[in-house]
Structure formats: C-alpha cells, structure tokens
C-alpha cells in the first residue's frame with residue numbers, strides 16, 4: 001500500500017510505483033519456518049534455489065542442539081560493543097581458530113561480512129587524534145579495487161576521489177592492475193579483490209595479483225566470503241590459486257555462506273587488527289556477532305575441517321550440475337566454481353523466467369540491471385548440498401523449456 005507522507009519530497013512513492021511496474025520491486029517472500037531446500041510461503045511449498053548457505057549445516061539437528069546449548073552458556077547477546085562490553089569466550093575462540101586457519105596473527109569478528117568490509121576501508125584510511133601522544137592519520141591511503149568487487153567494498157570507498165585515491169582495475173586482469181600500480185609505487189596502496197565473485201562465480205588469479213602487489217609494495221585485502229572453507233585444500237579445484245591466499249596481507253571471510261550462519265571476520269597482522277578495534281567503527285559502534293552464533297560458527301568450521309568429504313562431495317555435485325546445464329545448452333560463466341551463473345542477457349526475459357519458475361513453485365535468484373550491466377542478466381544458482389535429484393531434474397527440465405521459449 002502506498003501512501004503520501006512527510007517524505008513526499010524524497011519521491012519514494014513515484015520510485016516504488018515505477019519499481020513495482022518494472023518488476024524491480026516485488027513482494028519480499030515471507031518464509032514460514034526455516035529456509036532450506038524448500039520454503040513455505042503463504043502455506044505453499046517452494047523449491048528453494050535462492051539460498052546462499054549451501055552446505056545446509058545450519059539445519060543439522062546436532063548443530064541446532066549445539067546452538068541452543070551455546071545460547072544458555074553464553075547468553076544471546078554480548079549486550080554492548082566490543083570495546084565497552086567486550087566479547088565472549090566464543091568470539092575469542094572463533095578468532096583464534098581463524099588465525100590458525102589463515103596463518104595470520106590476529107582476527108577480529110564483525111556482525112556481518114558487509115560490516116567487516118566497511119570497517120576495513122574506514123580503519124585503513126582514518127584519522128584519529130586521541131591526545132598529543134596517541135594519534136594516527138592514514139588519510140593518504142590509496143585503494144585499488146577489482147571492478148567487480150562487492151557493493152560493500154564500493155560503498156566503503158565511494159568518498160575517495162577517483163583517479164587520485166581510488167582506482168579500479170578490469171575484472172581479474174592483473175596486467176591492468178600492474179599499469180595502475182606503476183605510477184603509485186612508493187605510496188600507501190591497498191589492493192582489494194575477491195577470491196570468488198558472487199555474481200558470476202569467477203575465480204581471481206590470486207597468485208598473479210599478489211605477485212604484482214608484492215612487486216610494487218602494495219598491501220592486499222582478499223574478500224574470501226565465497227571461498228572460505230571451500231577452496232584451498234589440494235584435492236579441491238583451484239588449489240593452485242588458493243595456495244597463494246596466505247600471502248595476502250588481510251583475508252576477510254563471511255560466516256553466511258559455507259558456515260551457514262551470520263557474521264564476518266578479518267585476519268591479518270597483529271597490530272593492524274588490534275587497531276581496527278578502535279578504528280573500524282563497525283566493531284566499536286555496534287554489537288558483536290551474537291555469542292551462540294560465534295560458538296556455533298566455531299563448531300561448524302571444526303566439523304568442516306574434520307569432515308572434508310562434506311565439501312568434496314558438494315563440489316562434485318555442483319560440477320555435475322554445471323555439466324548438466326551445459327548439456328541443455330546453457331551459456332555459463334567460464335570459471336567452473338560452485339557458483340553457477342546462467343547467461344540470459346535480456347533484462348525483461350530474465351524477469352519472465354523468474355516469474356515462470358515462481359509459478360511452478362521454484363524460487364530462483366536473478367541478477368539484472370542495475371546489479372549487472374544492462375541486458376547482461378543472469379540466473380545465479382548456488383546448488384544446495386541437500387537438493388534432491390528430483391528437485392534438480394525438475395529444475396533442469398523447466399529451465400530447458402524456458403530456454404526454448406525465450407531463446408537464451
């Protein structure tokens with residue numbers, strides 16, 4: 001229901017009407033019960049291909065029981081920010097575990113990965129004067145981002161003058177990064193990129209990018225939100241690339257993806273991470289991750305370490321799914337990661353496809369302009385570890401039909 005209000009001058013009503021008409025804005029699904037491979041919306045069951053917590057451990061009965069116990073052990077919340085109220089033992093244990101996993105000296109957790117990214121840029125570029133003996137000024141920091149970095153990273157750097165303190169290299173193109181870094185040699189440069197890009201599933205040439213950073217004296221920040229606990233071990237795809245990850249100065253991860261919960265973290269050099277407690281803002285002025293979530297994240301990470309087959313099997317299924325998509329003629333983005341992006345092209349067609357899936361009781365995520373360039377729309381699928389063969393077969397059948405109908 002739209003209503004005129006004191007915010008008329010902001011033109012929200014006109015914007016919302018247009019966004020609804022153009023199918024940019026639709027009714028947000030209100031899910032009854034947990035979101036899993038199926039979800040119930042208005043008493044109707046939908047097969048869910050829109051989830052990002054794809055390993056499904058958040059629904060494991062053992063994990064649910066553990067979470068409940070952790071809620072009693074640590075309470076639901078810390079009740080204040082990290083610096084004022086402190087953190088729980090659960091946060092500290094999680095942070096120590098991430099240090100061991102990444103080989104970094106210290107880790108700081110945040111309530112989300114997005115807050116970690118915003119906090120990182122803020123901390124790395126801030127000026128803070130406490131008294132004549134305690135101050136810092138990094139306003140001369142220069143940020144160089146891969147063009148396809150996550151919204152949170154672009155949001156964080158938006159105040160910097162482009163071409164002076166902010167540069168962007170073509171997606172996954174080390175040669176362009178090198179061109180940008182040559183004239184910046186000797187300055188305080190931070191190169192920011194992702195290990196696995198969430199819209200198209202592409203994998204960064206991690207080793208090559210880090211080589212260039214090292215050659216030109218730039219420090220590096222890798223957003224590993226999508227690669228965390230998935231890629232790295234040598235039996236997994238892209239092991240060669242991910243073997244370079246520990247060379248990054250900072251590694252960021254999200255607990256909303258493979259871990260299946262919420263929260264984020266940055267691991268890096270001891271004093272920098274300690275300084276972030278004060279300088280990031282997104283840990284000083286807001287609540288920490290909820291303690292039972294921190295404790296359960298720790299438990300799930302441990303489980304994934306001791307049961308690597310959980311991810312190995314998942315990746316095999318994801319690869320097979322990808323192969324079946326190519327067999328029905330889909331155009332996929334080239335990196336064979338577990339994030340599968342099906343190229344549709346037309347913005348209007350992709351909206352029809354989403355609607356057609358919805359009418360057949362499927363929820364699928366589609367990315368169209370402005371999330372991607374105009375008429376470069378995609379269907380972005382992250383297979384869930386527990387999607388059944390029947391669910392996958394029916395999905396592929398419907399997709400094949402729609403492919404013929406809409407000629408994509």
Ligand SMILES: Cc1ncc(COP(=O)(O)O)c(C=O)c1O
Pocket residue numbers: 112113114115117150152194196197198223225226254255256262263264
């Ligand atoms: C690359 C990347 N970075 C950061 C985030 C934000 O993480 P979170 O959902 O934990 O806030 C996402 C989430 O989609 C992501 O894909």
